[in-house]
Amino acid sequence: MILIVNCGSNKVPYLEDIVNDHMDFTTVSMYDVAKTDLSSYKGVIISGAPILISQVNPDPYLEAFSFIKEIEIPVLGICFGHQILGMVFDAFPALEKEDRDWQTISFYEDSPLLTSIPKEVLMMEDHTENISIPPGFMLLGGSDQCVNEAMQHRQRPLYGVQFHPEVSGNMGARLIENFVNICRNHAPAKDEEE
Template structure:
């Protein structure tokens, strides 16, 4: 059975990320972000959302763990920040229901949602510049970088929260990530 761990960055919806994976039949565990990757045996990692880049613990170390990584909200921002992208304050601010345009219908994470989907996202902070090796896979009228992928390194990120009921096709993001982890 495929195992995917959720690294807890103290987000208010983190427990829902674990539940979404469990509901797909995935062996999943919620782990504290102070847990080093060498202590974890998993086929994939979800870096959860959270309130603050100062409280990410060992989350960045999972980018070198050799398994697929999905960053959600803060998780995506820390991927960008660690790998040479740029993160800054969003113009829109807090949580909102947003229509996201899927840029690449062949992307393994978001492509199945093409041409667009409705999501629940926070834009207090967001990725302003992609790190080297990443492709823009989704955008919206409130955020230029709603999702990004580096398929060579199996690193993926979404600004929105696929785990909440307000995101129309959120379960599909987790299904697609599970498929990536099983390859």
């Protein structure tokens, strides 16, 4: 089962429809995620939000999502989710030019998140901020408007995309399906005592 964290995005129903085609899910508000028992979930998707994280005190959000540092299951952050994922790992947010249109995303690295997705693909943007690449992450892709369009942790199954795959047609749906497959196939690290 996938946990979808709704951070106030009006795009969550589209995300739910795509995930539902591949795996059961539960949706919770970002204000309830800290109280959620994650042990029965195979992965977490963090949605976008109508929040400019560079213009508010980020501490309550960083605290709500601090669980990301500890969990072993895969995480996908979308837009605000991408930004908060990065900030949990010390990325810096920046207010940039508003981008609410289709953009060509260029992918530079291979990743299980990008299986069967072309190296250049149109994806829908809806943001005015982006983040630096946090320590421990590698840049997967960028666009003319945003350097960090996609990133992946180097050792853990943590992924972030600045664009909105849930409203980006077949290739966006493919990316979400790829994440569900990552969750389905993920085996947490065994304790060394076993």
